Amino acid sequence: MLFSDGKLARARLMKLxxxxxxxxxxxxxxxxxxxxxxxxDPTVPGNGFKVIEVIPDFFNLVRVHNTGMAFGMFNGxxxxxxIFGAIGITALTGIILLWKKGAFPDKITQxxxxxxxxxILGNITDRALPGRGYVVDFLDFILPFYDRIVPSSGGHFPSxxxxxxxxxxxxGLLVISAFRxxxxxxxxxxxxxxxxxxxxPARD
Numbered sequence: 001m002l003f004s005d006g007k008l009a010r011a012r013l014m015k016l017x018x019x020x021x022x023x024x025x026x027x028x029x030x031x032x033x034x035x036x037x038x039x040x041d042p043t044v045p046g047n048g049f050k051v052i053e054v055i056p057d058f059f060n061l062v063r064v065h066n067t068g069m070a071f072g073m074f075n076g077x078x079x080x081x082x083i084f085g086a087i088g089i090t091a092l093t094g095i096i097l098l099w100k101k102g103a104f105p106d107k108i109t110q111x112x113x114x115x116x117x118x119x120i121l122g123n124i125t126d127r128a129l130p131g132r133g134y135v136v137d138f139l140d141f142i143l144p145f146y147d148r149i150v151p152s153s154g155g156h157f158p159s160x161x162x163x164x165x166x167x168x169x170x171x172g173l174l175v176i177s178a179f180r181x182x183x184x185x186x187x188x189x190x191x192x193x194x195x196x197x198x199x200x201p202a203r204d
Contacts, residue, residue, distance in 0.1 A: 010100070012110060013096070013099050013100075013110075013114075016110060016111065016113075016114035017114060017117065020111065020114045020115070020118070021114045021115070021117045021118040021121075022118070024115070024118040024119075024122075024162065024166055025118045025121055025122050025125075025163075027162055028118070028119075028122035028161060028162035028163045028166075029122065029125060031138070031161070031162055032126065032136040032138070032161060032162075035061070035063050035136055035138045036063070036136060039061075039062070039063035039138075040063075041063075041065075042063055042064070042065065043065060049062070050062070050063065051140075057142055058141065058142055059139075059140070059141055059142070060140040060141075060142075061138055061139070061140065062137075062138055062140045062159055063136065063138055064136070064137040064138065064140075064159045065134040065135075065136065065137075066134060066135040066136075066137050066159075067080045067081040067084075067127075067133070067134045067135070068080045068084065081127050081133055081134065084123075084127070085124060085127045085128070088120045088121075088123060088124040088127075089124065091116070091120055092117060092120050092121065092124075095113050095116055095117060095120075096117075098113075099113055106177065108173050108176060108177045108180070109173070109174065109177050111170075111173060112169075112170040112171075112173035112174045112177070113170070115166040115167070115169055115170035115173070116166070116167060116170040118163070118166050119162075119163040119164065119165070119166030119167035119170065120163070120167065121163075122161070122162065122163030122166070123135045123161075123163045123164070135161070135163075136161060137158075137159040137160050137161050137164070138159060138161060139159055139160050139161060139165075140156060140157075140159045141156070141157045142154075142155045142156055142157070143155060143156075143157050
């Protein structure tokens with residue numbers, strides 16, 4: 001074999017980081033930067049709360065400061081920013097270590113891990129930026145019947161961002177992978193990845 005399993009795992013990780021995690025991370029940060037530059041700080045008295053209606057009665061752009069988890073959970077806790085920042089860093093370290101140990105054996109779980117990395121890193125960056133210290137949420141959806149579940153919401157689902165979306169999609173992929181079970185590896189692909197020559201069938 002020309003490559004060890006560890007080197008193959010690192011190569012796959014770097015490829016997904018470059019072509020999936022990095023673009024989504026950049027998109028997350030650019031959209032948040034645009035929101036911060038275009039919307040007044042809602043925590044400053046007198047600024048009001050700006051709303052850009054994209055799809056009437058369904059989708060708006062807003063600016064919400066969140067020191068808690070995704071979708072505003074535990075927002076406002078004085079220690080939430082530090083606690084969830086530390087949890088995010090621990091999670092990133094764990095994902096990379098698990099990847100090297102082969103915990104993400106197929107494409108679905110590898111894509112999920114790459115999405116988790118971009119999502120966690122995106123929100124950690126918000127917490128660490130000078131003068132920020134909070135996650136910027138800006139995607140505001142009005143869902144039918146949600147006001148019956150949470151009467152105080154007025155039908156507005158908790159606002160979120162691109163990073164939160166990456167984390168949720170990753171969670172969905174991991175659930176799908178768990179129900180699908182391990183796939184059958186392609187012997188030809190495995191040999192090619194190991195650096196072995198695969199003989200083509202003879203042709204007349």
